[in-house]
Amino acid sequence: MESAAFCISCGSPPPLTSERLCEGCLRARTTFSEVPDRIQQHRCAKCGMHEVEKRWVRIDDEELGELRLRENIAVTEGATSVAIDMAYQPIDDRTARLHVTVEGKLEGYEFGNQYEVLLQTSNAVCPTCTRKAGAYFEATMQLRSAGRRLSEEELKDLRATLDELLAELESDPMFFVTKEGPVTGGWDLQFGSKSLARTWARRLIRKFGGTTKETSTLVGMREGSEVTRLTLSYRKPAYSLGDIVRWKRENWLISAWQKDGPMLRRLDRNERTGVTWRDMEKASVVCRFDDQKVVDILNRDSSGAEVMDPTDFRVVTVALPYDDDGSNQNLRIAFIDDSWLAMPGHTGVD
Numbered sequence: 001m002e003s004a005a006f007c008i009s010c011g012s013p014p015p016l017t018s019e020r021l022c023e024g025c026l027r028a029r030t031t032f033s034e035v036p037d038r039i040q041q042h043r044c045a046k047c048g049m050h051e052v053e054k055r056w057v058r059i060d061d062e063e064l065g066e067l068r069l070r071e072n073i074a075v076t077e078g079a080t081s082v083a084i085d086m087a088y089q090p091i092d093d094r095t096a097r098l099h100v101t102v103e104g105k106l107e108g109y110e111f112g113n114q115y116e117v118l119l120q121t122s123n124a125v126c127p128t129c130t131r132k133a134g135a136y137f138e139a140t141m142q143l144r145s146a147g148r149r150l151s152e153e154e155l156k157d158l159r160a161t162l163d164e165l166l167a168e169l170e171s172d173p174m175f176f177v178t179k180e181g182p183v184t185g186g187w188d189l190q191f192g193s194k195s196l197a198r199t200w201a202r203r204l205i206r207k208f209g210g211t212t213k214e215t216s217t218l219v220g221m222r223e224g225s226e227v228t229r230l231t232l233s234y235r236k237p238a239y240s241l242g243d244i245v246r247w248k249r250e251n252w253l254i255s256a257w258q259k260d261g262p263m264l265r266r267l268d269r270n271e272r273t274g275v276t277w278r279d280m281e282k283a284s285v286v287c288r289f290d291d292q293k294v295v296d297i298l299n300r301d302s303s304g305a306e307v308m309d310p311t312d313f314r315v316v317t318v319a320l321p322y323d324d325d326g327s328n329q330n331l332r333i334a335f336i337d338d339s340w341l342a343m344p345g346h347t348g349v350d
């Protein structure tokens with residue numbers, strides 16, 4: 001203990017702080033924490049999103065209150081064991097009161113402050129809504145089919161994958177559809193973001209096969225760089241996974257998509273081959289996946305099985321597929337050239 005130490009402010013004897021102040025003078029000189037009486041924030045009047053750290057996000061009111069408090073509170077340097085407690089009291093749609101308690105220690109002494117803060121919300125328009133309102137778009141997506149018109153059903157299936165994607169990517173504000181509608185032979189959409197168009201195109205190809213063609217158009221200059229718009233044309237093949245096609249006078253199953261075309265699996269023996277989109281122009285669909293049926297095996301011998309014809313309920317015999325291992329309870333059958341044909345690759349489920 002330094003015997004000659006006194007408070008530098010009032011001359012009191014120890015105990016003293018590291019700055020040689022008595023407790024009273026420490027308290028008199030310390031503003032432990034500071035919080036403004038009012039905090040102003042912005043909310044998009046159109047979509048209800050809030051600006052948080054330069055981004056526009058959807059956020060729960062109470063969580064937002066805590067965040068605003070964190071942004072606006074200051075605690076004195078050197079404070080330890082700081083605990084901030086907040087109760088959120090909504091007043092109306094634009095106003096809330098934050099009841100704040102701050103506690104902590106400084107130089108071993110306990111400090112505490114209490115505040116009531118008014119959180120006020122004013123209207124703004126977020127960049128996404130500004131762009132939507134101005135019919136802003138960066139990319140056009142054209143959905144087409146190779147050599148024919150897309151059916152309503154196909155369009156519905158294709159479009160549904162965009163909703164799935166948007167649900168997954170919701171957090172990106174530029175992922176919006178500006179405009180969409182039918183055109184001759186297909187469907188056109190305008191997107192706020194090129195990357196959304198590209199991401200969706202990749203997903204379409206993975207699921208439905210097909211190809212895309214990209215073209216860019218210069219639409220102007222902004223801050224010294226070229227502004228382009230992307231047109232992505234997606235062509236869905238005339239066949240889908242699981243469809244049976246006739247190609248080179250044989251029946252094949254569309255078994256997978258590859259970059260240059262589908263992978264085919266032959267129906268009557270174990271053979272697979274990858275073909276190009278161009279090769280496939282000579283192929284025709286003989287039985288769609290949706291038209292195939294799964295039927296129970298009533299009786300079987302080494303090469304054939306009796307099943308019920310799903311159209312007229314008569315018992316017919318079909319040849320077992322080459323990969324039948326004798327364990328399947330049912331078969332997937334397709335009606336081709338006036339008779340039912342059992343398909344390989346059926347696992348007994350489905």
Ligand SMILES: [Zn+2]
Pocket residue numbers: 007008009010011012021022023024025026
């Ligand atoms: Zn003192």
Ligand SMILES: [Zn+2]
Pocket residue numbers: 044045046047048049125126127128129130
């Ligand atoms: Zn908005």
